[in-house]
Amino acid sequence: MWPEGYGKRVLAEIDSTNAEAARIAGDLAGPEWILALKQTAARGRRGRAWVNPAGNFSATLVLRPAEAPEVVALRSFVAALALFDALEEVTGTPAGLALKWPNDVLMNGGKVAGILLESLGGAGGHLAIGIGINLIAAPDVGQVEAGAVPPVSVLAETGKRVTPEAMLEALAQAYAARDAAFVTYGFAPIRSAWLSRAARIGEVITARTGREELTGTFETVDETGNLVLKTSEARRAIAAADVFF
Template sequence: MTRWPEGVGREILAEIDSTNAEALRRGRAGRPDPAWILSRNQTAGRGRRGRVWQQDPGNFAASLFMLVEGGPTAAAQRSFVAALALFDALVAVTGRPELFALKWPNDVLLTGGKLAGILLESEMAPRGGVALAVGIGVNLRSAPEARALGPGATRPVSLGESLGGAPTPEEFLDLLAPAFAHWDARLRGEGFAPLRAAWLARAARIGEPIVARLPGRELSGLFETIDADGALVLAAAEGRITLPAADVFFLPV
């Protein structure tokens, strides 16, 4: 096992409503120390924009609670920390970096299918700063049925079904937590630039056409890059458009 990060808690629960909800409850209680919260079952797991996150037995659902200084942008950049940490943990499990890619803003792909998702939720902490929940779900053993997802969604896949085996959630957490600590230390010490470069080197579909959906409108164009803060840069017919948030859909290839 890679060494567990110093000063970070580790809680393993049989069941809870939502690991993100529990992380935010820690923040409201004024608890300052970071902690990973893993649950073997969630009764009210959630994804982006209020979607339900289905957790089948043996799959991974955990959240990191942490206090963040620097405001909303610094908090949002922890999504890139989480994505890079997931990539590293998955490579540590499989030894196959060529199988994985990162999809803006919050997914990890395995051979083009959605393997993992990231959900950030935050509140102002009682004593200042941002109380941040970094929620992570990984289809270790099985994947939900594609018909349970919205139209145009990336097909779900699992590590076990695709590669013939997967670690336990606890084993995966022991790889993920040190990887997150590594990338978070780089963000705090060096700024976002090295994470941006690392993320782009692992990104899916750069230079290819995508559809970006926002409330009330839809934009099409080429996925050009991400900017210095992590926003999507779309080369559209009307020019370059920077999108801090959107749902991205790939076109068939």
């Protein structure tokens, strides 16, 4: 069942669902899901190209949050939990699923999905939550950054063939439930649920920011969404980085 209050549009082809979100945001009366069956200019984090074979999932939720920007940014955790819930539903099992800080979902240790948040129109404007899922096929390892988690697909890992439309139905319902909880109860229960599904917590990881590379034990995610890393020198809270295992 489609969640009440959320719009939906399914497009045969578009440059990017986040770009389409920016174009239509000002005309929307409420939150809207945009699903593209084909993208010609998909993007991931830091402007990287997102490889998107036919049959995979590419969608953006565009909404207008009421909170302060630092609270709005926590919706990356809301979206990650919703993705976990939806993938669990469509595959019939949570086995092998884990959440990788800041914006990825893993399946059997490989990256199966990614999330990209973009602010549209600055503070008080709209938010675009772009989501890509390797439903049918994963990019070749040579197409991803060196040292990154290898990509995997839902089909290869579970044997389940899921259509983008079916994935959207599950994801939209899961997101609506998680977002309602976030708005009502705040970040604390979202943080707790995310941590219980976190990949490599308590293990040594490497975080690369724009200025430095830090290696240490992944202790937790703090109350503002920062990655907390215990290095040989100090305990560091990291707001933004790429994480490598």
